[in-house]
Amino acid sequence: MQKITKENIQDYALKLMFKMKDEEFDSFEKEFVTILKHMDLIGEIDGIEKVEPMIFPFINKDAKLRKDVATSTLTTEDAVKNAHETIYDEIKVPKVVGGEQ
Amino acid sequence: MYKVTIGLEVHCELDSNSKVFSPSINGYTENPNSHLAYQDLGFPGILPIANEEAWKRALKVSMAMNCTTPDVVLFDRKNYYYPDLPKGYQITQMTKPVGINGYVDIDVNGEIKKVLIHDTHLEEDTASLDHYDTYSLIDYNRACVPLLETVTEPCLHSKEEALTFLETYRSLIVYCGVSEASSVGGQGGCGVGVSLSVAGELGTKVEMKNINSFYNVGRAIDYEIERQTEILQRGEKVEQETRRFDDETGETFKMRDKADAVDYKYFIEPNIPPIKVTDEMLDEIRKTIPMLQLERKQKYMNDFGLSEYDSEVLVKVKENSDFFQECVDKGADPKKACNWVTGMLMGYLNENEIKIEDIPVKPIMIKELIDLVDNKTISSKQAKEVFECMIEEGKEPNVIVKEKGMMQITDDAAIHDVVMEVLKENDEQAKEYNPEKTRMIDFFVGQVMKKTRGKANPAKTMEILREELAKYNK
Numbered sequence: 001m002q003k004i005t006k007e008n009i010q011d012y013a014l015k016l017m018f019k020m021k022d023e024e025f026d027s028f029e030k031e032f033v034t035i036l037k038h039m040d041l042i043g044e045i046d047g048i049e050k051v052e053p054m055i056f057p058f059i060n061k062d063a064k065l066r067k068d069v070a071t072s073t074l075t076t077e078d079a080v081k082n083a084h085e086t087i088y089d090e091i092k093v094p095k096v097v098g099g100e101q
Numbered sequence: 102m103y104k105v106t107i108g109l110e111v112h113c114e115l116d117s118n119s120k121v122f123s124p125s126i127n128g129y130t131e132n133p134n135s136h137l138a139y140q141d142l143g144f145p146g147i148l149p150i151a152n153e154e155a156w157k158r159a160l161k162v163s164m165a166m167n168c169t170t171p172d173v174v175l176f177d178r179k180n181y182y183y184p185d186l187p188k189g190y191q192i193t194q195m196t197k198p199v200g201i202n203g204y205v206d207i208d209v210n211g212e213i214k215k216v217l218i219h220d221t222h223l224e225e226d227t228a229s230l231d232h233y234d235t236y237s238l239i240d241y242n243r244a245c246v247p248l249l250e251t252v253t254e255p256c257l258h259s260k261e262e263a264l265t266f267l268e269t270y271r272s273l274i275v276y277c278g279v280s281e282a283s284s285v286g287g288q289g290g291c292g293v294g295v296s297l298s299v300a301g302e303l304g305t306k307v308e309m310k311n312i313n314s315f316y317n318v319g320r321a322i323d324y325e326i327e328r329q330t331e332i333l334q335r336g337e338k339v340e341q342e343t344r345r346f347d348d349e350t351g352e353t354f355k356m357r358d359k360a361d362a363v364d365y366k367y368f369i370e371p372n373i374p375p376i377k378v379t380d381e382m383l384d385e386i387r388k389t390i391p392m393l394q395l396e397r398k399q400k401y402m403n404d405f406g407l408s409e410y411d412s413e414v415l416v417k418v419k420e421n422s423d424f425f426q427e428c429v430d431k432g433a434d435p436k437k438a439c440n441w442v443t444g445m446l447m448g449y450l451n452e453n454e455i456k457i458e459d460i461p462v463k464p465i466m467i468k469e470l471i472d473l474v475d476n477k478t479i480s481s482k483q484a485k486e487v488f489e490c491m492i493e494e495g496k497e498p499n500v501i502v503k504e505k506g507m508m509q510i511t512d513d514a515a516i517h518d519v520v521m522e523v524l525k526e527n528d529e530q531a532k533e534y535n536p537e538k539t540r541m542i543d544f545f546v547g548q549v550m551k552k553t554r555g556k557a558n559p560a561k562t563m564e565i566l567r568e569e570l571a572k573y574n575k
Contacts (some may be wrong), residue, residue, distance in 0.1 A: 015364055017182070055196075055369050059173065063374040067152030068125040070119035073138040079241065080134055090238035091232070092193045093184050097232055 004032040103333060105326055106304065107263045108219075108255035109318075110292035113274055114226060114248055114284040115158045115548040121225050121247035122149030122192055123374075141244045143187035146191035148372050151176070155247035157198070157386055158279040160378075161225040162249060163200025165277050165390050166218050170383060171197035173375040176223075179365045184239055185227040193224035195367050199249075207269045209262055209393055211409075217254035224248050249279075255294060255306070260322045267291065267315045272394040277417050291318050295325040297333060304329075305339040309346050309353055321346040388469045397422055399435055405435035416442045421447065421455045427464035437471045442460040445488050461495025470498040477558055483507050511558045514564070516549070519557065520565050524573060534570045542566060 006029050013020050020028075042048065076089050086090040111449050120127045123140035130136055139146045156174060163170055171449035175197040178190040228248040231238045251270065255261045265543055273286040290313045296304035307325060324346075336374035344353040368407050392400070396415045416422045423440065428438035446467075450457060470491070475483045479502055490501045502508060523545060524531045532543055542563065549562050 012364075047396065049291050056375055059377055060374050061377075063376050065153035065156055065174065065376060066119075066124070066150040068118045068152050069134070070128075071138075072125045073124065074142070076132065076135045076137075079137045087238055089135070090240050091120065091134070093237050093239060095232060095235055096230065096237050 004036065006027065103299055103304070103330060105322075106255045106296045106298060107257040107259075107322060107541075108294040108306075108372065109253045109257065109263060109266065110250060111267060111270060111286050111291060112248055112250050113280050114246055114287065115155055115223075116280050116284075117152060117154045117158065117247055120245040121155045121223065125245070125247045130242060130524055133238075134242060136242045137442050141187070141241050143189070144170040149192060151373055151376075152247065155223065157382070158277075159199040159221070159247070159249050160383070161277050161386050161390060162251075162274065162385055163203065163221050163273055164383070165198060165273055165393065166203040166205050166221060166251070168200025168203030168218055168221060170200060171179050171378060173197060173377055174373075175375050176370040176545075177372050179224075179367055181363060181365055183227070184237065185230050185244070186467050187228070187241065187244065189557055191224060191227065191372075192249075192370050196221035197368055200224035205266065205273065206395055207262070207265045209400070213395075214262065216269075217256045219252040219254050221249060222394075241544060255296070259318050260326075263293070263322060264315055264319055271315075272419075276391055276393050278391075285412050286313075286315055286318075288404060289446065291315070291373065293318055293321055293325075294327060295322060295329070297326065297329045299333070305341050307339060307341070307353075308343045310343060310356075312346050313348070317346060317348050320348075320351045324351055328353065366541050377485075391419070392417075394422075397568070401435070403440075404440070405425055407435065407439050411439050411443055414447070415439065418457070418574050421450075424457050424464055428467045431465050432466040433464075433469040433471050438467055441467050441470070441488070445485065446492075449492055457535050460492055462491050466491055466498055473498055473502060477511050477560075478502065478509055478557075479507050480509060480559060483509075483555075505558075508556065509558045510556050511561060513561065516553075516561050517551050517569075519549050520545075520562070520569055523552065524569060531570060531573050534573065536567070536571070542570070545570070 006025050009025055009028050009032070046076075078087060080086045080091055083091040109534050115121075117127050118123060120138070120141065122136040123139035126136040126143055128136065128165070140149050146529050149176060160170060165318070173187040175194070177195040179188040179193045182189050187375075195206060198220040200218065200221040204215045205218060207214050207216055226243050226248040228239050228244040231240075253266065255268060267286060271282055274280050275282050290311045292308060292310045292432075293312060294308045295308045296306045298304035307323070307329065308320050312321055316448075325344075332339050340358060342358040343356045344358045346353050356534060372545070397416045398409075398412045401407040402409060409539075415425050424440045425438060428442065429435050446460075446462065451458070470484055470487060473479045473487070474481055483502075487498050487501050487507070490496065491498060494501075496504075527545070529549065530541065530544065536542075545566050546559065546562055549557050549566070550559075
């Protein structure tokens with residue numbers, strides 16, 4: 001199993017936009033050692049590689065897709081109620097350019 | 102020379118009444134933030150419920166592309182933060198997409214090529230953002246609109262192949278009736294990966310995202326091939342990176358390299374329980390997949406003996422192709438039906454900028470019109486007049502012919518009487534008749550037509566005239 005280093009944690013923290021103190025990185029690193037030890041133990045179970053990861057405990061036979069019927073449940077007024085500022089019903093935010101899908 | 106390898110990603114918004122994970126309206130409006138439900142804004146406690154119709158439409162495209170379909174409906178979360186994504190994650194598919202390992206046949210200058218499909222997956226669209234000098238504005242109407250993303254394997258080897266695939270994919274979407282042509286490659290656009298390789302060694306992939314038109318996909322490919330060729334010719338290495346295409350300059354610019362790759366921390370969407378995809382559902386959808394453009398073109402050429410050009414004209418718009426096929430199904434000769442549909446009918450549609458469904462002419466009427474000419478009730482010239490009347494008034498050809506008294510005189514005795522009358526009245530010319538002078542016979546035909554108001558069958562008239570003129574001078 002991959003070893004989690006302090007550098008890894010720093011990288012994840014940056015990507016997740018978490019501001020962390022140096023000592024927090026140290027404690028995380030120690031916690032990960034324990035977690036990974038447990039993972040290794042599970043990995044030692046015979047035939048584990050053939051077991052499919054469990055996503056949900058079972059498939060709920062009553063679960064259904066929604067019929068394609070449109071209903072607008074929010075008025076524009078309600079939709080923009082929490083916005084600090086709107087211009088012609090659009091929500092104004094600090095300038096952001098870029099992004100992706 | 103270097104070998105070019107291209108992979109494509111193409112987005113397409115699907116038509117439906119409501120959005121993919123919320124019940125708000127999926128449709129165009131000029132009023133910002135007016136087609137919304139709580140799910141679209143990522144309110145706390147919301148539960149997304151997948152739209153059955155959007156799912157079925159996505160499955161239809163997947164099956165039309167010969168993909169393997171999943172055994173359960175399952176979605177994943179793609180986590181990233183951006184103001185157009187109110188939940189902080191996009192519900193998409195990665196674990197079990199709606200289709201994997203498919204293929205689409207494309208026709209590149211008469212050669213059929215299989216384009217391999219890596220996967221096609223259903224996801225939600227993001228909100229739209231407008232950028233101004235110092236601020237941005239968000240309209241959430243587009244958030245949660247069903248979006249289908251199809252990803253090819255890197256198996257295309259020229260700009261032409263890439264663009265042919267995109268056009269073929271667009272026609273597949275339209276033929277399947279799941280979206281408008283303008284939606285393909287529209288919102289979310291196309292992603293293009295280009296690499297150049299030498300002597301079988303795989304090159305380094307450079308990706309470009311969010312290219313907003315097929316035309317610009319072509320420009321981006323051209324630019325990247327040229328840029329990467331120059332780098333390799335200098336003996337340098339192409340860097341693995343994501344670049345942005347600028348449609349004003351036609352150039353690409355570095356956005357981020359491999360080291361900056363975003364980690365989306367995908368995991369299965371826990372709020373949408375998996376739902377079994379039944380065989381009944383698959384069978385039901387399979388029945389609705391029509392014969393696609395390329396297959397129809399090949400059928401017209403091989404089975405009906407139509408030219409490549411005519412076949413292409415017929416399949417360009419599905420409704421026109423359906424109309425033509427119905428003419429044939431009703432018993433019309435394919436070549437004759439093709440002549441009417443691609444000639445007079447499409448000419449009329451183009452001239453008036455209307456669609457085939459906007460005119461009162463039905464396929465059975467074309468079949469009847471062809472029959473009227475075939476059984477010599479009317480001449481080809483008269484058939485054009487009948488057609489014009491059909492398209493303007495929507496009447497059946499038989500009715501028009503009767504109303505206008507256009508029935509040809511095909512009765513030998515009746516034509517014979519008129520011929521004799523004409524010869525008698527033009528005794529001098531008849532005596533001077535010389536079978537080698539074609540103009541003379543035309544004169545007599547003209548006289549017969551004048552007397553019958555164009556209703557005498559021209560071939561029969563000619564035949565009787567020749568016989569009688571030959572006897573006349575004996």
